[in-house]
Amino acid sequence: xxxxxxxxVTANKEALAKHWPEIMARARRRGVPVGFEATVGGGMPVVRxxxxxxxxxxxxxxxxxxxxxxxxxxxxxxEYIVRHLEDREIQKRSLPLxxxxxxxxxxxYAEPDPSNDLNGSDTKYKVAILANLAFDxxxxxxxxxxxxxxxxxxxxxxxxLYFLHHPRYLAGKFALKLVGVAERRYGxxxxxxxxxxxxxxxxxxxxxxxxxxxNGIVIRGRRLxxxxxxxxxxxxxxxxxxxxxxxxxxxxxxxxxxxxxxSAPGExxxxxxxxxxxxxxxxxxxxxxVPTRGYLRSFSPDVKGIYARKLEILARxxxxxxxVVNVREFVYGRDRVMPDxxxxxxxxxxxxxxxxxxxxxLKNVRDPMYFRILEL
Amino acid sequence: xxxxxxxxVTANKEALAKHWPEIMARARRRGVPVGFEATVGGGMPVVRxxxxxxxxxxxxxxxxxxxxxxxxxxxxxxEYIVRHLEDREIQKRSLPLxxxxxxxxxxxYAEPDPSNDLNGSDTKYKVAILANLAFDxxxxxxxxxxxxxxxxxxxxxxxxLYFLHHPRYLAGKFALKLVGVAERRYGxxxxxxxxxxxxxxxxxxxxxxxxxxxNGIVIRGRRLxxxxxxxxxxxxxxxxxxxxxxxxxxxxxxxxxxxxxxSAPGExxxxxxxxxxxxxxxxxxxxxxVPTRGYLRSFSPDVKGIYARKLEILARxxxxxxxVVNVREFVYGRDRVMPDxxxxxxxxxxxxxxxxxxxxxLKNVRDPMYFRILEL
Numbered sequence: 001x002x003x004x005x006x007x008x009v010t011a012n013k014e015a016l017a018k019h020w021p022e023i024m025a026r027a028r029r030r031g032v033p034v035g036f037e038a039t040v041g042g043g044m045p046v047v048r049x050x051x052x053x054x055x056x057x058x059x060x061x062x063x064x065x066x067x068x069x070x071x072x073x074x075x076x077x078x079e080y081i082v083r084h085l086e087d088r089e090i091q092k093r094s095l096p097l098x099x100x101x102x103x104x105x106x107x108x109y110a111e112p113d114p115s116n117d118l119n120g121s122d123t124k125y126k127v128a129i130l131a132n133l134a135f136d137x138x139x140x141x142x143x144x145x146x147x148x149x150x151x152x153x154x155x156x157x158x159x160x161l162y163f164l165h166h167p168r169y170l171a172g173k174f175a176l177k178l179v180g181v182a183e184r185r186y187g188x189x190x191x192x193x194x195x196x197x198x199x200x201x202x203x204x205x206x207x208x209x210x211x212x213x214x215n216g217i218v219i220r221g222r223r224l225x226x227x228x229x230x231x232x233x234x235x236x237x238x239x240x241x242x243x244x245x246x247x248x249x250x251x252x253x254x255x256x257x258x259x260x261x262x263s264a265p266g267e268x269x270x271x272x273x274x275x276x277x278x279x280x281x282x283x284x285x286x287x288x289x290v291p292t293r294g295y296l297r298s299f300s301p302d303v304k305g306i307y308a309r310k311l312e313i314l315a316r317x318x319x320x321x322x323x324v325v326n327v328r329e330f331v332y333g334r335d336r337v338m339p340d341x342x343x344x345x346x347x348x349x350x351x352x353x354x355x356x357x358x359x360x361x362l363k364n365v366r367d368p369m370y371f372r373i374l375e376l
Numbered sequence: 377x378x379x380x381x382x383x384x385v386t387a388n389k390e391a392l393a394k395h396w397p398e399i400m401a402r403a404r405r406r407g408v409p410v411g412f413e414a415t416v417g418g419g420m421p422v423v424r425x426x427x428x429x430x431x432x433x434x435x436x437x438x439x440x441x442x443x444x445x446x447x448x449x450x451x452x453x454x455e456y457i458v459r460h461l462e463d464r465e466i467q468k469r470s471l472p473l474x475x476x477x478x479x480x481x482x483x484x485y486a487e488p489d490p491s492n493d494l495n496g497s498d499t500k501y502k503v504a505i506l507a508n509l510a511f512d513x514x515x516x517x518x519x520x521x522x523x524x525x526x527x528x529x530x531x532x533x534x535x536x537l538y539f540l541h542h543p544r545y546l547a548g549k550f551a552l553k554l555v556g557v558a559e560r561r562y563g564x565x566x567x568x569x570x571x572x573x574x575x576x577x578x579x580x581x582x583x584x585x586x587x588x589x590x591n592g593i594v595i596r597g598r599r600l601x602x603x604x605x606x607x608x609x610x611x612x613x614x615x616x617x618x619x620x621x622x623x624x625x626x627x628x629x630x631x632x633x634x635x636x637x638x639s640a641p642g643e644x645x646x647x648x649x650x651x652x653x654x655x656x657x658x659x660x661x662x663x664x665x666v667p668t669r670g671y672l673r674s675f676s677p678d679v680k681g682i683y684a685r686k687l688e689i690l691a692r693x694x695x696x697x698x699x700v701v702n703v704r705e706f707v708y709g710r711d712r713v714m715p716d717x718x719x720x721x722x723x724x725x726x727x728x729x730x731x732x733x734x735x736x737x738l739k740n741v742r743d744p745m746y747f748r749i750l751e752l
Contacts, residue, residue, distance in 0.1 A: 043600045045425045056620035206585065206606065214602075223613045224419045230582065230604040237599045244432035 002026045002034075009246040011038035011239050014116075017125035017141045020132055035246025040126045041066060041215040042238025044231025049219065050133040057221035059134040061183040061376050064217035065210045066126040068233025069110045069117040070149055070178040072213040074156065076100040078176065081161040091330050094158035097150055109213050119148035120178065120193040127180035127191055134182065134219075135189045140281025147194040149178055153360070153367050156195065159330035159339045160297060160371070164197070169325060169341075174199055175208040179374060183285075190285030196374040197294060204374055206230070220376060288350025292375075296344060296352070298359050298368035299337035302326075306364055310342065313358045320345035337366055378402045378410075385622040387414035387615050390492075393501035393517045396508055411622025416502040417442060417591040418614030420607025425595065426509040433597035435510040437559040437752050440593035441586045442502040444609025445486045445493040446525055446554040448589040450532065452476040454552065457537040467706050470534035473526055485589050495524035496554065496569040503556035503567055510558065510595075511565045516657025523570040525554055529736070529743050532571065535706035535715045536673060536747070540573070545701060545717075550575055551584040555750055559661075566661030572750040573670060580750055582606070596752060664726025668751075672720060672728070674735050674744035675713035678702075682740055686718065689734045696721035713742055 001008050008027070010016055016023060016039055027034045037047045041064075050059075065071050080095035087093060101118075104110035116122045128141040149156045156176070163169045164176055174197035182191045198208040206228040210216035215233035220226055232238045300306045307324060314321055322343040331338050344352065352370055359368035377384050384403070386392055392399060392415055403410045413423045417440075426435070441447050456471035463469060477494070480486035492498045504517040525532045532552070539545045540552055550573035558567045574584040582604040586592035591609035596602055608614045676682045683700060690697055698719040707714050720728065728746055735744035 044603055045421065048424055049421045056617035056624065206582065209582065209585070223617055225608050226606075227420055227608075228604070228606040230602075232601050232603075241432040241599055248432065 002030055002032050005030050005032055007033045007035070007250045009035040009038075009243050009250065011036075011042075011243055013039040013122070013125040013129060017128040017139075020129070021138045033250045035243075035250055036129070037246050038239045038242035039129055041217065041229075041231060041233065042242045043233060044215060044217070044229045046130070046215075046217055046229055047133070049227070049229060050130055057224045060220045060222055061181070062130060062134060062217055062219045063179055063181045063204065063207060063374060063376055064123075064126070064130070064215065065177050065207060066123045066180050066215055066217070066233070067117050067120075067178055068213035068215055069104055069114060070123075071210065071215070071233065072104045072107075072109050073097060073100040073118075074149070074176055074178070075211045076103055077156065077158065077161050078165065081158060082165050082172075085162075085166055090162065091158070094162075096158060097156055101150075104213075118150040120146040121148075123178060123180045123193045127182060127193060130180075130217075131182045131189050131191055135184070135282075137189060137282040138280075139189060139191065139284065143191075143281050143284050145192040145194075145287040149195050154369055155367070157330075157339070159327050162329065163295075163297075163325070163327050163339070163341055169327065172200065174373065175211075176371070177207070177210070177374075179207075181374070181376070183290075183376065185285040185290060188283060188285035190287060190290060192287045192290075194370075194372060196372050198374045204376065207374075218376065286350075288348060288353070290349050291346040292349045292352065292372045293344055293346040294370060294372040296342040296355065296359075296368060296370055297339055299332060299339050299366040300362075300364050301335055301337050303364065306362075307340070309362060310359065310365070313355055313362075314342070314344070317347075317351045317355050317358075319347045319351060319355055335364075337364075378406055378408050381406050381408055383409045383411070383626045385411040385414075385619050385626065387412075387418075387619055389415040389498070389501040389505060393504040393515075396505070397514045409626045411619075411626055412505070413622050414615045414618035415505055417593065417605075417607060417609065418618045419609060420591060420593070420605045422506070422591075422593055422605055423509070425603070425605055426506055433600045435560075436596045436598055437557070438506060438510060438593055438595045439555055439557045439580065439583060439750060439752055440499075440502070440506070440591065441553050441583060442499045442556050442591055442593070442609070443493050443496075443554055444589035444591055445480055445490060446499075447586065447591070447609065448480045448483075448485050449473060449476040449494075450525070450552055450554070451587045452479055453532065453534065453537050454541065457534060458541050458548075461538075461542055466538065467534070470538075472534060473532055477526075480589075494526040496522040497524075499554060499556045499569045503558060503569060506556075506593075507558045507565050507567055511560070511658075513565060513658040514656075515565060515567065515660065519567075519657050519660050521568040521570075521663040525571050530745055531743070533706075533715070535703050538705065539671075539673075539701070539703050539715070539717055545703070548576065550749065551587075552747070553583070553586070553750075555583075557750070557752070559666075559752065561661040561666060564659060564661035566663060566666060568663045568666075570746075570748060572748050574750045580752065583750075594752065662726075664724060664729070666725050667722040668725045668728065668748045669720055669722040670746060670748040672718040672731065672735075672744060672746055673715055675708060675715050675742040676738075676740050677711055677713050679740065682738075683716070685738060686735065686741070689731055689738075690718070690720070693723075693727045693731050693734075695723045695727060695731055711740075713740075 077100050124141050124144045124146045128139045131139045165172045179196045180193045198204050200208045213233050216230040218228050324342050326340045356368045359365050453476050460466050500517050500520045500522045504515045507515045541548045555572045556569045574580050576584045589609050592606040594604050700718050702716045732744045735741050
């Protein structure tokens with residue numbers, strides 16, 4: 001369409017994120033406007049907020065819940081656990097991710113193939129698009145560190161929600177969310193997508209409160225400090241409206257330009273087309289160096305020596321342990337593995353990932369996963 | 377400036393709200409763009425959200441905390457009370473509105489003359505501007521029903537916060553905020569500004585959580601359902617940035633139009649200039665007919681018969697009473713009046729105002745005030 005000089009309005013975040021420099025350069029050359037409000041957070045005006053409002057400010061970071069499908073699933077799993085906290089049969093009657101997903105599909109909040117939503121790719125493309133605007137660059141989405149919530153070795157299970165919400169354990173201090181995070185660090189955009197614990201009563205409490213199929217984003221600027229935007233995520237309605245709004249804006253601009261006697265109507269309607277930047281992805285900050293803290297979860301049978309081996313690995317990687325908690329209410333499978341949660345102090349993210357890798361090599365230890373506490 | 381064909385960027389909400397039709401008609405005639413992001417919620421992109429994003433939707437209502445000064449003051453008064461809940465001398469040591477205001481002035485969050493902030497006028501102008509965009513009309517701000525928080529007979533006092541937050545009474549169920557509310561009702565925009573109780577755990581919980589000098593707004597659309605935006609309110613920084621962002625947007629538009637060979641560069645840059653509408657204010661819905669519920673506060677000495685007289689007036693106006701509560705911890709003045717809070721069922725707002733008028737005529741009863749529970 002661009003080659004034929006036609007304005008483009010798109011909701012295809014994958015194509016836009018991957019081919020950003022080509023699309024923007026071509027559009028600029030041909031004087032063709034490109035609207036893409038619908039690619040991120042259909043029901044909230046986040047693209048325009050980034051594009052226009054923050055143009056007078058310097059954006060330092062943002063963190064968003066950008067996938068309505070994941071958020072709906074995590075909300076259902078949490079609600080189920082909270083409703084059944086005192087049920088002695090909680091494990092048998094718990095709501096696994098697969099069932100929450102089926103609910104989402106019945107309501108039309110999840111695609112028949114939900115892989116891109118659940119493995120974080122959808123969030124990754126959105127982070128790339130927003131980072132392009134926020135940091136005036138081109139980020140190759142393939143360079144963004146990304147963890148999801150349902151890969152075989154990286155799947156949220158009911159005991160996670162139980163541990164987070166039961167008064168005996170973390171008592172609802174944190175909400176579990178799939179987040180996309182962007183920060184200026186080491187002079188570079190540093191980007192990551194992963195499940196995270198968001199403190200309910202902390203400075204990111206607005207984000208912790210984003211539930212159901214809503215999206216939400218916190219944007220930190222040097223001068224405007226904190227902005228927060230929240231709106232409907234998953235669903236065809238928001239997308240349609242964002243597309244319609246882009247179309248209308250471009251059409252209005254073109255009509256006016258024609259009325260004003262512009263020779264190339266498209267040119268005048270170019271809605272703040274971002275710089276094309278380089279054709280190769282910008283160099284990103286190293287997420288392995290970012291200090292994070294949180295909880296390491298893994299499953300193991302209640303046998304002698306297994307905790308000692310885990311703690312020994314942690315010590316070897318210089319990770320400080322705060323506490324180790326067994327959740328005895330949940331015992332899985334024939335070999336009766338039990339989840340435990342190890343709370344760690346702030347550590348470079350790469351060291352924690354090395355620990356996870358070492359855990360995976362341990363006999364008897366299964367599905368280690370890291371729940372980072374979100375801090376901005 | 378418009379008469380000379382110069383683009384206009386303004387942060388003057390009073391002038392814009394009062395002279396909307398003239399300004400828009402003149403700008404349209406001369407092909408001059410008008411930027412006014414800075415007039416409402418400097419630190420959050422609410423004008424653009426209303427103007428562009430929601431252009432594909434039909435807006436049903438909005439409710440906003442739009443004055444950072446009031447919000448800062450109410451936050452301070454609440455925090456003080458919450459910190460001293462169990463202090464037996466709480467009344468003597470409480471933080472009156474005047475002192476919270478002085479704190480706001482020291483921090484630069486309040487003007488030397490704060491009348492327009494505290495009597496609700498500032499919020500009223502902002503509601504008018506947002507309603508013009510949301511309902512595509514011209515609202516004369518003088519027609520908006522408006523109550524503030526510091527007029528002599530309408531002043532928030534420490535016992536109000538005590539009643540709202542002490543576990544013996546409402547136990548923090550509600551946050552007290554000065555809100556601007558707009559709804560389509562009876563086929564017309566129905567607009568009001570007043571202090572309101574916003575339920576912390578209810579559907580407007582996002583709004584209840586807006587504290588300090590932040591602004592926040594909930595926008596309800598027919599298709600996009602609920603959006604929420606929050607950002608810095610009071611202070612020179614947000615205003616400056618919004619103005620700069622408007623200037624930049626207009627300049628970009630004009631440069632592009634010129635590049636495209638437009639004969640009247642301004643024309644092409646007209647950023648979605650809203651319709652001028654009629655020159656006379658639109659007919660608004662009657663706020664007196666809107667059903668509201670909440671708490672009536674008044675002060676009276678602990679003498680026989682005074683409650684009976686109040687209840688008799690309520691009955692005469694067909695207002696159902698749910699409960700009557702004395703707050704004995706607070707006794708004011710030489711005649712030792714004590715605040716009581718009468719909880720009422722949903723009643724047409726006009727009837728409650730008639731009750732307040734009748735209360736004011738009662739001997740021994742002082743400063744009756746109505747705390748409406750915000751519902752959208």
